[in-house]
Amino acid sequence: MTNFTIFIVIAVMAMISFALVRQKSVAIVGGATQQLHSLPRYHGYYAAVRVFAPCLFLFLLWIIGGETVIENLVVAGLPDSVKNVSGDQISLILNRIQLAVQHGEASTTDANILAAADKYSSLYNKGLWATFSLTLAVGLLGYYLSNSRTHADYRARNSFEKTISVALAASSFLAVVVTLGIVASLIFESLRFFQQVPIQDFLFGLHWSPQTALRADQVASVGAFGSIPLFAGTFLISTLAMLVAGPIGLFAAIYLTQYANRTVRAVAKPVLEILAGVPTVVYGFFAALTVAPMLRDAGGAIGVDVASESALAAGLVMGVMIIPFVSSLSDDAITAVPSSLKDGSFALGATKAETITQVLLPAALPGVVGAFLLAISRAIGETMIVVMAAGMRPNLTANPLEAVTTVTVQIVALLTGDQEFDSPKTLSAFALGLALFVITLLLNVAALRMVRKYREAYD
Amino acid sequence: MNSAPAETGPEAIQAKPKMAARGVNVFYGDNHAIKDIDLDLYADKVTSLIGPSGCGKSTFLRCLNRMNDTIPICHVTGEILLEDENIYTSGIDVVQLRARVGMVFQKPNPFPKSIYDNVAYGPRIHGLAAHRTDLDEIVTTSLEKAGLWQEVKDRLDSSGTALSGGQQQRLCIARAIAVNPEVILMDEPCSALDPIATAKIEALIDELSGRYAIIIVTHSMQQAARISRKTAFFHLGEMVEYGDTTEIFTSPKEDRTRDYITGRIG
Ligand SMILES: Nc1ncnc2c1ncn2[C@@H]1O[C@H](COP(=O)(O)OP(=O)(O)OP(=O)(O)O)[C@@H](O)[C@H]1O
Ligand SMILES: [Mg+2]
Numbered sequence: 107m108t109n110f111t112i113f114i115v116i117a118v119m120a121m122i123s124f125a126l127v128r129q130k131s132v133a134i135v136g137g138a139t140q141q142l143h144s145l146p147r148y149h150g151y152y153a154a155v156r157v158f159a160p161c162l163f164l165f166l167l168w169i170i171g172g173e174t175v176i177e178n179l180v181v182a183g184l185p186d187s188v189k190n191v192s193g194d195q196i197s198l199i200l201n202r203i204q205l206a207v208q209h210g211e212a213s214t215t216d217a218n219i220l221a222a223a224d225k226y227s228s229l230y231n232k233g234l235w236a237t238f239s240l241t242l243a244v245g246l247l248g249y250y251l252s253n254s255r256t257h258a259d260y261r262a263r264n265s266f267e268k269t270i271s272v273a274l275a276a277s278s279f280l281a282v283v284v285t286l287g288i289v290a291s292l293i294f295e296s297l298r299f300f301q302q303v304p305i306q307d308f309l310f311g312l313h314w315s316p317q318t319a320l321r322a323d324q325v326a327s328v329g330a331f332g333s334i335p336l337f338a339g340t341f342l343i344s345t346l347a348m349l350v351a352g353p354i355g356l357f358a359a360i361y362l363t364q365y366a367n368r369t370v371r372a373v374a375k376p377v378l379e380i381l382a383g384v385p386t387v388v389y390g391f392f393a394a395l396t397v398a399p400m401l402r403d404a405g406g407a408i409g410v411d412v413a414s415e416s417a418l419a420a421g422l423v424m425g426v427m428i429i430p431f432v433s434s435l436s437d438d439a440i441t442a443v444p445s446s447l448k449d450g451s452f453a454l455g456a457t458k459a460e461t462i463t464q465v466l467l468p469a470a471l472p473g474v475v476g477a478f479l480l481a482i483s484r485a486i487g488e489t490m491i492v493v494m495a496a497g498m499r500p501n502l503t504a505n506p507l508e509a510v511t512t513v514t515v516q517i518v519a520l521l522t523g524d525q526e527f528d529s530p531k532t533l534s535a536f537a538l539g540l541a542l543f544v545i546t547l548l549l550n551v552a553a554l555r556m557v558r559k560y561r562e563a564y565d
Numbered sequence: 566m567n568s569a570p571a572e573t574g575p576e577a578i579q580a581k582p583k584m585a586a587r588g589v590n591v592f593y594g595d596n597h598a599i600k601d602i603d604l605d606l607y608a609d610k611v612t613s614l615i616g617p618s619g620c621g622k623s624t625f626l627r628c629l630n631r632m633n634d635t636i637p638i639c640h641v642t643g644e645i646l647l648e649d650e651n652i653y654t655s656g657i658d659v660v661q662l663r664a665r666v667g668m669v670f671q672k673p674n675p676f677p678k679s680i681y682d683n684v685a686y687g688p689r690i691h692g693l694a695a696h697r698t699d700l701d702e703i704v705t706t707s708l709e710k711a712g713l714w715q716e717v718k719d720r721l722d723s724s725g726t727a728l729s730g731g732q733q734q735r736l737c738i739a740r741a742i743a744v745n746p747e748v749i750l751m752d753e754p755c756s757a758l759d760p761i762a763t764a765k766i767e768a769l770i771d772e773l774s775g776r777y778a779i780i781i782v783t784h785s786m787q788q789a790a791r792i793s794r795k796t797a798f799f800h801l802g803e804m805v806e807y808g809d810t811t812e813i814f815t816s817p818k819e820d821r822t823r824d825y826i827t828g829r830i831g
Contacts, residue, residue, distance in 0.1 A: 305744040367637075450737070452635060454687040455664030456745055465685070469677050 107234045112165060120158040120247040127153035127252050135258055144263035152262040153252035155269045160248060170387075176229045176318065180222050188218050200278040218275055252260035285305060286351075291542060295536035302530045303331045308537055316520060332533050333541065335502040338509035339417070340348045340542075343492060344485040346421025346506055347428060355432025356474065362433070363440045364462055376552040382430035388489040393423035393495035405507065413497070418506040421495035424488055431481040439473025440466060468532075472556040479553035483546040489514035513538050575774025582646075583608035583778040584629060584666075584748060589643035590622050593635065600802045601643075608747070608778040611770060613789035613810065615782075616799030617825065622782045625799070626750050629780065630666040631659050647748075664691055667741035671753040674734035675725035675740075680717050681734055683725040684708060684788055687744035707782075708761045711739035712769050738769065742777075749773070750780040755788065767792050786826055790814050798822045 128150030137140040177200055181189055187201065206223035207212040214220065256262075300308070311332015358378065362371055398419035405412030412418070433437075443466055451461040467474070489512075497509035498519055511519075520535040575628045582605035591599035604628075606612050614622045624633070629653060633639040637809045644651045653663050664687070675683050684704045687693075692701035703719070708714040713735040717728070725736050734754055741749055751770070755763040770779055770792050783789050789796050790810060797807040798821075806813060817823045 156646060165665050190585070444674070446670060446672060447634065447676060449635065450674040450676065450740075451662055451669065451686070453668035453670075454740065455631065455660050455662075455688070456686075457660050460690050465676055 107231070109165075109169065109234070112234070112238050115238070116161040116165060116241055119242075120154040120163070123157045123245075124150040124154040126249070130253060130256050130262075134256065140183055140235075141263055143259050143537060144266075147251075148262040148266050149256055149260065152266045152269070153249065153256075154473070156252045157245045157248040157268065159269070160244045164237060164241050164244060165298065168233065172230075172233050172237070175315040176226060176233060179229060180226050184222055185218060194466065208299050269340040269515055284425075289543070292536055292540045295533055296540045298528065299533035299537045300528060302533070307331055308333050308534070314503055314516070316516075329531060331530065331537075333513070333538060334536065335500040336511060336513045336516050337541075338502055338504075339492075339496070339500070340486055340512040340514070342417050342504065342506060342510060343421045343424060343496060343512055344482055346418060346486075347424035348482060350422055351356060351428040351485075352423025352478060353433050355429045355477075355481070356436050358429065358433040359436035359440055360462060360467075363437055364458065364466070373526050378433055382434075384427070386427065386488060387494075389423050389427050390490040390494035392420055393419050393491050395562065397423055398495050401507075410507065412507045413509045414498035415495060415509040416507050417496050417510045420492045420494075421506060423495060424485055424491050427488070427491065428481045428484050431484055432477050435480060436470070436474045436479030439470040439477060442473065443469045461476065472559045474495055476553040478558035479549050483549040483553070486542065486549075487514060487547055489518060493518065500561070517542075572669060580607050580609065583648065584780075585617040585646040586625075586628070587644040588699055589625070589641065590646060591628060591630060591642075592640045593624075594638045596768070598802055601630070602804045603806060604782055604797060604804060606748075606778060609775070610794035611774045611779045611781065611792055612782055612795040612797065613783055613793035614797050614799060615786060615789050616805075618784075620799040621687065621797050621802045623752050626668075626752055626780065626782055629750055630663050630668055631750070632663075634659060634669065650741070655739070663746050665746055666748040666750060667746035669734070669737050669741055669751040669754050671747065672757050673730055673737050675728070675733050675736050677724060677726050679722045680708075680725050680728070680736060684739050684743050690813060691744055693744065707739040707743040707825070708736075710742050710773065711735045712765060712768060712772075713739055729762070731758050731765060734766060736771065737768070738766075738773075742773070748778040748780065751779065753782050753784060756784065763788075786814070797826060798825060802827070 117241045128146045131142060131144075131146045131149035132139060134358040137282050139146055143508050180203065181196060181200070184199075189196070191199075194322070198372050199219070202214060202219050203222045203226055206219050207226050210223075211220065269407050311330060312334050313332045314335050316329045316331060324491075358374075362375055362378075366374060394415070398414060398416060400413045401416060402414050447465050447469060448461055451465045492512045492515045496511065496515075499509050499516060500516070501508055503510060517535045520531060520538075567826065584606040586602050587597060588602040589602045591656060599722060602625060604625075614626065624766060627633045628641055633641060641651075641653060645653055647662070647666065651709075676686065678686070679716065681704055683709050685700055687695075688703050694703055705714065708717065713732060719735075720825075725733065728736060734757070738749075738754075739815075755766050758766065760780055765793050767788065770781065773779060774792075781793065793810050795808070796810040796813040798805045798817075798819075806817060806819045808818075811828055814826060817826065
């Protein structure tokens, strides 16, 4: 008996109920299905739902909670000498038990652990069988109920409709819960960080070097957690990226919507959108291996000192990466402007360029601004290109020729490698993440409002 | 087919046509939408184009200011003369042409700008006003001529799209007038309006008819009878009959015209 078997049994039960109840509904009216309130297949669907939904619920309960319950039982049964230890060590003991369950006596010689492992296995087996019998019973009950209630006037269609809406609502609820969970964990961990590092130091500090002592007896600095250099780096690179992507994306959108003939548009638009599909890591090594050295050589040729990892290289390549964002969203905004406005302008003797700059773009402006804001939040969140092309050194500068680092890159740096989970160094990643989240959230809200406003303008 | 303009009658002889079509054909790809049309349009006579849906009225109207150029598959042959100059010769400045031949559309299409900027749009792009005061003057007189001034004079800064449908259409007329055109083309300007707004536009057309050559497409025969001196009946891309409005409606020469105005062709 395994979890998989249980699931298969549930699914098969549901399918069989579908077939049987469907047949029964046909039989009730002697084949004259037009006398049924609902089509036979709805009777079948609803019977399947009646079997599947409660069984699935039980099954999930077992999957999610079963193991924890068994672990607690096993721990409770351990001799006091073993179990009277701190919470951390309990989890170590549990790990050893799990190992013993998998590898038997090869993993340990501790008799207590082996005994516990045996207990664990038998409990787990019992749990499986219990779940299996329970689901079987519930499934049969569901089938029995559906079967006995099937009659000509039974509103299976309406009931099925209701289950559909419940299932849809559950999906969206799940998405919302997951989002809230992520935000909550960000906030929670950030609060822990701010207990160790004052929030004003984090928000306004000019120095970022999160090296804390590894051991308590080490004489090392407590680390500096001023996030300004990181946000300055993010801001610098995003600005550079937008300087590239803004004009090019917008002009491309104008060209594609207003000037390009159908063949050019049919080719250029998909090609532009392929740009959006290139993995960012590819952009990253393009930036690091091609653009950055090129910039350094070009700088050298005219006597300007360009770092081999520079904000400029990262910004330029990131700009290329977000061109399709700007262009395709601007394209939508421009196409959404009713052509009657264009005709009106032409009929007054305006040229194409006059029409575009004075009628089309102002009318599409909210949408275009929305496109820009979405592109900016994309740029802010981008990590890979910056890691590879702009370096990892926190550097408070406005000079795009120097190496800088960004918030996202620092988060990666903080969390890779072995870390003590509650050191300020690790926790600071959450604080950075939270700050970044708030910024992009605000940008997105602003962008969506803009986009919605321009939608309303023509409806 | 009586495609020649009505040259009988005393008033036809005196005036020279403002615009004239000579053997005009229009194709949308392979679709022959307008077939060999000859038509004289007079500056001092409002001309109605009537005919069943799809007969090519809008298509013909859009030839007169070359708005058809914006449709890639549209192809025009023949000549259209504006004061003896063929507007389809290659050297013509289309932008300038459209400043001389203005257009009002079926659905009011004010720009999402202020009322003032809507009217000032044309004068600005054509550089008709040297100073702000000149521009103010043009905006004011255009709105006055369009009969909208009293209603909007206190809110010139509010958006043109916030006006009612009838007001929007008069704003579009004011916008067309502001560039001081010689001809104004109107494609069913009242079809989106209620009877009261329609009456206002009709009164306005009547008033403007002295200053501008007006050509109007309409589906309402009563409207054609009320406001126009000349009427042309189109059917299936051909111009079936053209003459004085009173004659067309009282004693049409062609059977198809009679069938249409008595409601037998729809
Ligand atoms: N943009 C276009 N592309 C292709 N064909 C068109 C286009 N506009 C009009 N046509 C075709 O040209 C013919 C005449 O159309 P037009 O719009 O001139 O008719 P109309 O007399 O104005 O009709 P209505 O009274 O319904 O406005 C129709 O067959 C129509 O299908
Ligand atoms: Mg039409």
